[in-house]
Amino acid sequence: xxxxxxxxxxxxxxxxxxxxxxxxxxxxxxxxxxxxxxxxxxxxxxxxxxxxxxxxxxxxxxxxxxxxxxxxxxxxxxxxxxxxxxxxxxxxxxxxxxxxxxxxxxxxxxxxxxxxxxxxxxxxxxxxxxxxxxxxxxxxxxxxxxxxxxxxxxxxxxxxxxxxxxxxxxxxxxxxxxxxxxxxxx
Numbered sequence: 001x002x003x004x005x006x007x008x009x010x011x012x013x014x015x016x017x018x019x020x021x022x023x024x025x026x027x028x029x030x031x032x033x034x035x036x037x038x039x040x041x042x043x044x045x046x047x048x049x050x051x052x053x054x055x056x057x058x059x060x061x062x063x064x065x066x067x068x069x070x071x072x073x074x075x076x077x078x079x080x081x082x083x084x085x086x087x088x089x090x091x092x093x094x095x096x097x098x099x100x101x102x103x104x105x106x107x108x109x110x111x112x113x114x115x116x117x118x119x120x121x122x123x124x125x126x127x128x129x130x131x132x133x134x135x136x137x138x139x140x141x142x143x144x145x146x147x148x149x150x151x152x153x154x155x156x157x158x159x160x161x162x163x164x165x166x167x168x169x170x171x172x173x174x175x176x177x178x179x180x181x182x183x184x185x186x
Contacts, residue, residue: 002119002147004039006155011038012162014115015108019169030108031166037112041066041120057129061120064136066113074106081105123147123154 002010015034018027044060059065078098085096117133121144130141147154 002123002158003149003155005159006123006147007038007116007119008035009155009158009162010115010119011035011112012166013158014111014118016162016165016169019166019172024170026104027169030104030111033104033108034112034115037109038116040069040109040113041116055129057120057131059135061117061131061133062135063114063117063133066110066117070106070109070113073109074102074104077105078102119147123149 011034012031015031018030022030041061044054044056044058048054078101082096082098082101085101117131120131121133121142123145127149130143132139132141
């Protein structure tokens with residue numbers, strides 16, 4: 001597992017394709033949301049003190065957990081937040097529907113969670129147990145181990161690359177692709 005800055009960097013890299021789907025404001029919001037969700041799998045560090053049997057790199061570090069959590073959280077966000085976003089002066093759109101909020105939230109949680117799993121696969125065995133991301137389908141650990149946990153070159157270097165990529169995408173003048181899940185800026 002990389003440190004927190006490495007997880008944030010990987011989340012930003014995974015979020016970069018948003019620039020091809022949405023305009024600047026929505027893409028910036030998606031990148032920020034993905035940063036917030038990047039540490040979702042590490043919720044086991046808190047849960048292990050409350051729920052017996054939960055351990056680090058356990059069930060919360062699986063594709064199944066990240067996917068189920070993302071879909072449930074996306075559905076809740078669509079139900080609870082759509083009317084708020086439609087009424088907000090911060091959102092420059094008057095046609096944000098539940099489908100767009102569901103897609104934005106679900107993909108944001110998936111992007112943050114999956115980027116975390118990927119980063120941990122690249123570095124986990126150094127100081128933590130290896131991941132079993134395909135559990136329950138494939139219960140054996142998967143180890144790639146190419147990054148040392150405390151390497152400032154990897155963690156901050158990757159963060160610098162991710163920030164530079166987002167800055168370049170922000171500065172690039174282009175129109176987003178037409179999709180059913182577009183958030184049109186007014």
